[in-house]
Amino acid sequence: MRHLYDNAGARNQTAINLEKLLNKCVSHEAAALATILAGCYWLDADMDKTKEALSKALKADPTYSLARLLDVALVHGVPPKVWADSLAAVSPEQCLSGAA
Numbered sequence: 001m002r003h004l005y006d007n008a009g010a011r012n013q014t015a016i017n018l019e020k021l022l023n024k025c026v027s028h029e030a031a032a033l034a035t036i037l038a039g040c041y042w043l044d045a046d047m048d049k050t051k052e053a054l055s056k057a058l059k060a061d062p063t064y065s066l067a068r069l070l071d072v073a074l075v076h077g078v079p080p081k082v083w084a085d086s087l088a089a090v091s092p093e094q095c096l097s098g099a100a
Helices: 002-006 008-022 027-043 047-060 065-075 080-088 092-096
Strands: none
Touching: 002 008, 002 027, 002 080, 008 027, 027 047, 027 065, 027 080, 047 065
């Protein structure tokens, strides 16, 4: 997500690819793919598509932690900028090591 935050062009292409993958993936992969797709849409402030993708993620696995976290943010009206600001505050390397 940190890389996708930095690169809107990659985010758009990733969303297109994730939509295609969701139609062909095995069920245990759907939650992760749909959650990343929801994150892409959320960073672009497309709330309808965010909710649709998140619904798919939670249907695939209601316990998937990142999907649940994003769901809580949406329920409480947290704007995408809050997540974007948190991503901007850490380097990609810090994200990979679990700092964000």
